[in-house]
Amino acid sequence: MENITYRERIFTPDVTIFGFLAQAISADQSCQMGLVQIISWLASQGKKLPSANTAAYCKARTKLPEEVLSGLAKECGNELVEQVPAKWLWRNRPVKLIDGSTVSMPDTAENQEEYPQPDTQKKGLDFL
Numbered sequence: 001m002e003n004i005t006y007r008e009r010i011f012t013p014d015v016t017i018f019g020f021l022a023q024a025i026s027a028d029q030s031c032q033m034g035l036v037q038i039i040s041w042l043a044s045q046g047k048k049l050p051s052a053n054t055a056a057y058c059k060a061r062t063k064l065p066e067e068v069l070s071g072l073a074k075e076c077g078n079e080l081v082e083q084v085p086a087k088w089l090w091r092n093r094p095v096k097l098i099d100g101s102t103v104s105m106p107d108t109a110e111n112q113e114e115y116p117q118p119d120t121q122k123k124g125l126d127f128l
Contacts, residue, residue, distance in 0.1 A: 011060035
């Protein structure tokens with residue numbers, strides 16, 4: 001991965017992201033499912049296998065830089081846009097959809113500083 005330095009471990013950023021994506025698209029979205037996918041892939045490659053305990057995998061996930069995940073999402077989106085067939089365009093324009101997904105996180109002072117409440121939100125409606 002670009003601009004990331006890391007020690008050679010089983011849970012490299014590439015392997016960790018693979019497990020995270022496998023976990024996210026699985027019906028069973030547990031860390032155990034992500035780890036099972038990693039173990040299966042490593043076994044098929046004849047590589048060293050990690051413990052079935054999810055602790056190391058979960059720790060590796062917390063070390064993934066947010067900007068890397070954001071960059072990957074944008075890169076994938078841009079590549080998809082470039083592959084859109086002309087017949088999918090509406091009046092020669094791409095159609096944009098918003099799915100209304102949300103993300104939740106602890107309402108800590110650090111998160112409030114990084115992700116402040118919208119200016120339109122009434123004061124005092126946050127949880128701090």
